[in-house]
Amino acid sequence: MIGSPTEPAALAVRSCLVLGGARSGKSAHAQALAEGSGLSPVYLATADIWDAEMESRVALHRAARDGRWRTVEEPLALSAALGREAVPGSLVVVDCLTLWLTNLMLGGHDIEKAVQGLAACLGNLPAPVILVSNEVGGGIVPDNRLGREFRDAQGRLNQSIAQVCDTVVLVTAGQPLMIKPAVTPRLVF
Numbered sequence: 001m002i003g004s005p006t007e008p009a010a011l012a013v014r015s016c017l018v019l020g021g022a023r024s025g026k027s028a029h030a031q032a033l034a035e036g037s038g039l040s041p042v043y044l045a046t047a048d049i050w051d052a053e054m055e056s057r058v059a060l061h062r063a064a065r066d067g068r069w070r071t072v073e074e075p076l077a078l079s080a081a082l083g084r085e086a087v088p089g090s091l092v093v094v095d096c097l098t099l100w101l102t103n104l105m106l107g108g109h110d111i112e113k114a115v116q117g118l119a120a121c122l123g124n125l126p127a128p129v130i131l132v133s134n135e136v137g138g139g140i141v142p143d144n145r146l147g148r149e150f151r152d153a154q155g156r157l158n159q160s161i162a163q164v165c166d167t168v169v170l171v172t173a174g175q176p177l178m179i180k181p182a183v184t185p186r187l188v189f
């Protein structure tokens with residue numbers, strides 16, 4: 001950590017998981033981190049475009065990324081795409097692990113194996129990575145089995161990836177809160 005009383009401390013990181021709910025501002029935060037890094041940002045999109053509403057959403061996201069960004073789309077083979085894109089001098093933003101999980105579930109893939117593969121791959125990349133994922137499960141228990149399975153799989157995925165990332169940021173109402181490494185104060189009464 002390098003810092004001074006007037007400047008916040010800087011922390012060198014290789015991997016960062018950015019968590020948040022829908023419209024929390026998590027993607028914007030991940031992109032701002034990438035743009036501030038001085039590295040060449042790569043946007044690795046996992047979304048499958050399944051209808052016109054999604055198409056117009058994605059068009060807005062594309063228009064919001066300036067000419068510094070390169071966009072790559074990979075709905076399933078995320079570790080392989082990271083292996084190709086995370087080259088020295090670049091910084092890859094994966095947006096997002098929730099749609100990747102959706103694609104895995106809908107395609108009947110082995111989720112545990114894919115998540116473990118991603119976790120293993122993150123430790124061996126020659127460039128830093130920022131991964132965006134949804135924090136789900138804060139509401140009521142879904143009334144259908146698929147919803148409950150998805151919620152549990154998302155929670156497990158977030159835990160597995162948070163464990164291997166050196167930083168985790170929770171974004172809520174557009175405000176980032178760093179939760180790993182956590183500064184745990186000694187409580188004095």
Ligand SMILES: Nc1nc2c(ncn2[C@@H]2O[C@H](COP(=O)(O)OP(=O)(O)OP(=O)(O)O)[C@@H](O)[C@H]2O)c(=O)[nH]1
Nearest residue numbers: 022023024025026027045046047058061073095096
């Ligand atoms: N295929 C594809 N998907 C994209 C592209 N740009 C953005 N996306 C997808 O758009 C998704 C995010 O869209 P939203 O639903 O509007 O964002 P959100 O997650 O609700 O909101 P935030 O918390 O603000 O990030 C991401 O999961 C991306 O995968 C692109 O160029 N191609």
